[in-house]
Amino acid sequence: MTDGLVPLVAGNWKMNGLRRDLDEIRAIAGASAHLPRPEILICPPATLLMAAAEICAGTAVRLGGQDCHNEPSGMHTGDLSAEMLADAGAAYVILGHSERRAEHGETSEEVRIKAHAALRAGLMPIICVGETRAEREAGEALALVGAQLKASIPPHPGPGLVVAYEPIWAIGTGHTPTPTEVAEMHTFIRSELGIGLGVGGTKVRLLYGGSVRSENVKEWVAIDNVNGVLVGGASLKSADFMQIVKAFQ
Numbered sequence: 684m685t686d687g688l689v690p691l692v693a694g695n696w697k698m699n700g701l702r703r704d705l706d707e708i709r710a711i712a713g714a715s716a717h718l719p720r721p722e723i724l725i726c727p728p729a730t731l732l733m734a735a736a737e738i739c740a741g742t743a744v745r746l747g748g749q750d751c752h753n754e755p756s757g758m759h760t761g762d763l764s765a766e767m768l769a770d771a772g773a774a775y776v777i778l779g780h781s782e783r784r785a786e787h788g789e790t791s792e793e794v795r796i797k798a799h800a801a802l803r804a805g806l807m808p809i810i811c812v813g814e815t816r817a818e819r820e821a822g823e824a825l826a827l828v829g830a831q832l833k834a835s836i837p838p839h840p841g842p843g844l845v846v847a848y849e850p851i852w853a854i855g856t857g858h859t860p861t862p863t864e865v866a867e868m869h870t871f872i873r874s875e876l877g878i879g880l881g882v883g884g885t886k887v888r889l890l891y892g893g894s895v896r897s898e899n900v901k902e903w904v905a906i907d908n909v910n911g912v913l914v915g916g917a918s919l920k921s922a923d924f925m926q927i928v929k930a931f932q
């Protein structure tokens with residue numbers, strides 16, 4: 684865990700969730716009422732943001748978007764700006780998730796421009812990086828993630844920046860890296876952030892993501908420079924998610 688940083692446990696609902704699933708957010712908000720830490724974040728689909736914001740008003744649960752356009756408004760059918768997400772109640776936005784990099788061809792340069800937009804709108808960007816299985820097996824994981832970091836992070840990201848290391852081969856598969864591999868990567872990311880951002884790099888929370896479950900969360904909690912987790916499937920049910928939250932208390 685480490686560093687005096689308040690850990691962040693974030694749920695990425697991806698393209699899941701109808702209005703009836705707001706009950707899960709209601710349950711998370713209720714169950715976390717008396718937990719001073721970790722910080723809890725849910726990133727539901729944008730269709731649920733405003734209703735979720737009403738539910739979470741006055742609670743410790745914060746909300747985020749899953750992507751944003753780089754412009755504040757304009758002729759971009761189907762897109763949402765960072766300002767719109769902030770207006771709907773988001774405090775954070777996930778950027779450069781590997782599913783967006785793969786399915787929408789997002790490059791690290793685009794991620795950096797979106798991060799600027801997030802900061803302009805007062806949102807804290809959660810910038811995702813991570814290697815494929817082939818890249819790891821070829822011994823290229825650190826170099827690949829280093830290059831993604833360099834190109835994705837704006838030069839002056841401010842105090843709210845979060846970086847999520849999500850090895851692509853661990854997402855939704857039930858396969859996870861070993862604690863040693865995660866420790867090595869997070870130490871590397873911390874050191875790269877120090878080179879790029881100076882002392883600001885020590886303040887960035889580093890999340891691990893990829894098949895985080897209540898059964899394996901203790902492995903991640905114990906690692907230096909793991910300041911929280913980014914949870915997909917196990918964030919959809921409040922009972923599962925709260926077990927992960929409690930591991931970071």
Ligand code: 13P
Nearest residue numbers: 695854855893894915916
């Ligand atoms: P899973 O926890 O379902 O593997 O998803 C991880 C993820 O992609 C979170 O952003």
